Amino acid sequence: MEATENTGFLYPFIAAEERDERPLLAALAGSARAKAAESAALQQATLTAAADLVAACGAAMAERFAAGGRLYAFGNGGSSTDCATFAALFASPPDGRPLPALNLSADQAVVTALGNDVGFDLIFSRQIIAHGGSRDIAVAFSTSGSSRDLMAALREARGRGLLTVGFAGYDGGEMAHSDVVDHCFVVRSQSVHRIQESQALLGYHLRAATEQAMHKTVDRCVHPDVHNGPSSGPNPHGGTE
Amino acid sequence: MTTGITAGMLDGGLAEDLAAASLAMARRFARGATLWCVAPGWEPHAQHMAVEFVHPVIVGKRALPAFALTGSDLVARARVAVRPGDILIAVAGSGDEVVADLMLRAPAWGAASAWIGAGPRPGAGAADHVLWIDDHDPMAPATGAFVLIYHLLWELTHVCFEHPGLLKAAPDTAADVRVTHADEAGGA
Numbered sequence: 001m002e003a004t005e006n007t008g009f010l011y012p013f014i015a016a017e018e019r020d021e022r023p024l025l026a027a028l029a030g031s032a033r034a035k036a037a038e039s040a041a042l043q044q045a046t047l048t049a050a051a052d053l054v055a056a057c058g059a060a061m062a063e064r065f066a067a068g069g070r071l072y073a074f075g076n077g078g079s080s081t082d083c084a085t086f087a088a089l090f091a092s093p094p095d096g097r098p099l100p101a102l103n104l105s106a107d108q109a110v111v112t113a114l115g116n117d118v119g120f121d122l123i124f125s126r127q128i129i130a131h132g133g134s135r136d137i138a139v140a141f142s143t144s145g146s147s148r149d150l151m152a153a154l155r156e157a158r159g160r161g162l163l164t165v166g167f168a169g170y171d172g173g174e175m176a177h178s179d180v181v182d183h184c185f186v187v188r189s190q191s192v193h194r195i196q197e198s199q200a201l202l203g204y205h206l207r208a209a210t211e212q213a214m215h216k217t218v219d220r221c222v223h224p225d226v227h228n229g230p231s232s233g234p235n236p237h238g239g240t241e
Numbered sequence: 242m243t244t245g246i247t248a249g250m251l252d253g254g255l256a257e258d259l260a261a262a263s264l265a266m267a268r269r270f271a272r273g274a275t276l277w278c279v280a281p282g283w284e285p286h287a288q289h290m291a292v293e294f295v296h297p298v299i300v301g302k303r304a305l306p307a308f309a310l311t312g313s314d315l316v317a318r319a320r321v322a323v324r325p326g327d328i329l330i331a332v333a334g335s336g337d338e339v340v341a342d343l344m345l346r347a348p349a350w351g352a353a354s355a356w357i358g359a360g361p362r363p364g365a366g367a368a369d370h371v372l373w374i375d376d377h378d379p380m381a382p383a384t385g386a387f388v389l390i391y392h393l394l395w396e397l398t399h400v401c402f403e404h405p406g407l408l409k410a411a412p413d414t415a416a417d418v419r420v421t422h423a424d425e426a427g428g429a
Contacts, residue, residue: 018406021264028260028397033251035396039389040248047244077292082388084285089383192298193392200385201245207383 039197046187046198047205054202057165057183058209064163065214067135071101072162074124074153075141079167080105082196083141086203096211104128104153124153134161142166143195145173145186155180167202169195245384250374259393262355262370266394267401269328269353271408276307277323277352280332281339283382284311286391290330293395302399316342325351332387335363344368357390 018024047054061071071090073083083103090101104127105111114123128138138157140150145168157164158180165183166175172186185206187198251259266276276294280286287309294307310318316339323329329352333340340356344367347354356368360377372390374381381387401408 015404016406018404021407024401024404024407025257025260025264028263028400029256031400032256032259032393032397035393036251036256036389037248039385040246040250043246043385044244044248047246077296078289078298081285081289081292084288085283085383088283088285094379193389193396197385197389197392200383200388204245204380204384 035194039194042187042189042194043198043201046185046202049188050185050202053183053185054205054209055213057185058206058211059213060163060183061137061165061206061210062213062216064135064137065099065210069100069133069135069137069163070131071099071137071139072104072128072131072157073101073139073141074104074127074150076105076147076149078192078196079141079143079199082200082203083139085200086139086141086207089204089207090210093207093211097214099210099214102131121148121152124149125156128153128156128160128162132157132160132162137163137165139165140167140175140181141199142173142175143169143192143199145170145175145184151175151178151180154178158182165206167199169199245378245380245386250376250386250389253375255372255374255390258370258372259390259397262372263394263397264401264407265353265370266328266355267398268408269326270305270398271402271405272326274306274327274353275324276305276328276330277319278307278309278330278332279311279315279319279340279343280309281315281337282333283387284309286332286382286387287311289388290332290391293391297395297399299399303402315339316346319343320346320350323347323350323352327352328355329353330355330357330391331368332357332382332391334358335361335367341367355394357387359386 071087073087075083084106087101087103090099092098104124110127111123114126118126138154140154142150151174154164154166164181166181167185168175169187169189172184175181175184176186185202187195189195278287278290291307291309294305296304319329329343329347331340331343335358344354344356354368355370355372356363357372359374359381362373363371374386
């Protein structure tokens, strides 16, 4: 990169009269690099701190999947999209075996019906009541760790015997201190953006740990789907994937 | 399996590309642009980009008009939705034909275009702003790398609003580049 001589600080300007874009562009690029470095450092620290938790949670999730369970992911706002990506990573992975995972934020008919009729705090817990069983997994994505709709759903999930997993930021919020969350991942940062970037990577590693544990679990359980190869009988789904 | 950590991701010129894209976007927003977000292979990224601009996580930052376009026939839907002066942004690999088609048509609609992706780059001039991770990690859509890119785009765009002098009557060099590209496309 060509070094840009940033001498703007020597000449205080009136912002409305600013005409030379080069100092701003140099400052923006510098800011981008600093934030990316901060993000990478947080990701490294988060993965290091959570290594054992990722392995344990992945193993517990693999047991549920092997028993025929489904994964339900939920979150608000940007976290609703991150949980959608997380669910898609299980349901249609670029590599490995697809597993049943659904995003409870996805269906606007369900979300708005529940929000309108019973209140926003219950948009996910009512879906857990409808769908959740003791073989299943509930995964909540939050940056605060304290969203009321997520905590209500985790509480409901725990009561119904689901495995409960929470992603939080800051100091972990309610999730970190709650007895309804079996595995809680806390990204220790004060920035919503940096928290979400690390949560995405944690989710990616959690799925990889689950996949790895599935192989061991399947070897133990003799799961029919895995041991029936493509040539062992008609595929009830008619697919060739 | 790679760790997927994004260290060094911005070293190959991506930081400068993000800076230029952010200033161009801020200039368009200042003139009333709407941001249209697409990500055909990983639609949550389109929605995450849109919610980022519509409902900022930092209190006090202005809400900006942005929509995610999801589902089928994105070209037909963008054609009726996009107005001159708008911005079209995509998250997709360079092999995504729908996104390539959208980026190609953007100048005819009067829209600036930005393309976020990883792996092999799209051809030169494929979009006004190509925001690319050159290391090819097929899992990039799920490791947070793209999330970082559009978070930075949002953060830098809002920094530009603190420089009103640079937002008004600014030369839109990106649009000039695209005239050439559109001419080439038309002659192909």
